[in-house]
Amino acid sequence: MRFGINTFLFASPFTNDGVKFFPQFKQWGFDTVEIAIEEVANIDPAFIRKKLDDNGLVCGSVGAAMGPGRDLRGTAGEQAAAMEYLKAVIAMMPQLGSHTLIGPIYSSVGRAEAVAEEEYKKQWATVVAHLKTLSAYAEQFDVKLAIEPLNRYETDFINTCEQAMRLIDDVNHDALMLMLDTFHMNIEEVDPAIAIRIAGDKIGYFHIGESNRGYLGAGTINFDRIFDALVEIGYDQDVVFESFSSTIVDEALSVACGIWRDTWTDNVPLAKHAKQFIELRYEEAKRRRATTMKH
Ligand SMILES: [Mn+2]
Numbered sequence: 001m002r003f004g005i006n007t008f009l010f011a012s013p014f015t016n017d018g019v020k021f022f023p024q025f026k027q028w029g030f031d032t033v034e035i036a037i038e039e040v041a042n043i044d045p046a047f048i049r050k051k052l053d054d055n056g057l058v059c060g061s062v063g064a065a066m067g068p069g070r071d072l073r074g075t076a077g078e079q080a081a082a083m084e085y086l087k088a089v090i091a092m093m094p095q096l097g098s099h100t101l102i103g104p105i106y107s108s109v110g111r112a113e114a115v116a117e118e119e120y121k122k123q124w125a126t127v128v129a130h131l132k133t134l135s136a137y138a139e140q141f142d143v144k145l146a147i148e149p150l151n152r153y154e155t156d157f158i159n160t161c162e163q164a165m166r167l168i169d170d171v172n173h174d175a176l177m178l179m180l181d182t183f184h185m186n187i188e189e190v191d192p193a194i195a196i197r198i199a200g201d202k203i204g205y206f207h208i209g210e211s212n213r214g215y216l217g218a219g220t221i222n223f224d225r226i227f228d229a230l231v232e233i234g235y236d237q238d239v240v241f242e243s244f245s246s247t248i249v250d251e252a253l254s255v256a257c258g259i260w261r262d263t264w265t266d267n268v269p270l271a272k273h274a275k276q277f278i279e280l281r282y283e284e285a286k287r288r289r290a291t292t293m294k295h
Pocket residue numbers: 148181207242
């Protein structure tokens with residue numbers, strides 16, 4: 001298991017200037033960086049890769065920035081803009097040394113509305129067709145796509161692990177995987193730990209977020225049960241801390257994510273604490289598992 005940090009904690013939009021945070025990320029013990037690419041023109045991938053290498057880090061994933069105007073179930077123009085953006089990001093990823101594109105790549109974050117069943121079915125077919133195209137495209141670049149269910153306030157399209165797995169089944173391509181996020185699961189799943197066990201090896205990426213998206217442990221999520229489930233299924237990919245504050249992200253993203261008040265303003269103690277919290281929970285879960293197996 002690799003521990004990662006999301007650039008939304010430190011810079012948004014992420015640009016070449018963001019490499020200045022890499023030494024700290026390494027010093028705090030993170031293995032990977034999840035780089036949100038708002039616009040491909042913002043970064044020089046070779047330069048970023050060099051700085052990652054220099055600091056002994058890797059780009060564990062690229063986070064797709066599905067803002068307004070990028071929507072695989074939107075208007076023809078929004079679908080085209082989303083495909084153009086996602087393809088440009090995928091094509092850049094080998095230079096970054098990254099093999100996983102993550103996020104709610106099926107729609108725009110913050111688009112949550114009542115959709116009639118017939119219309120939902122049409123949207124579903126449209127998204128499946130686009131994801132087939134995108135999966136085949138990604139495969140050429142040795143990139144996998146990991147789609148993230150979001151809670152009901154951020155999308156009406158894919159809210160649960162079960163819905164995402166159905167979408168993945170319909171696309172039926174090896175390059176398409178699932179990612180889960182404890183913050184969203186906490187709102188939508190009957191039992192997040194059971195969802196993890198059911199998804200099993202379909203999970204290609206994992207976000208850790210607290211129930212209020214602030215400090216880990218200062219919310220209601222039972223992370224011991226989450227890590228017990230991850231250890232039990234043998235999950236050995238990235239576990240990445242995600243948190244938002246309007247001190248870093250812009251107003252559009254704050255609104256899309258419903259960040260109406262800030263749970264933190266200083267990202268340094270937040271990030272250090274997250275790394276220690278995640279590692280401790282993981283180590284304890286491994287110990288519990290080892291003890292159980294002996295009996
Ligand atoms: Mn997430």
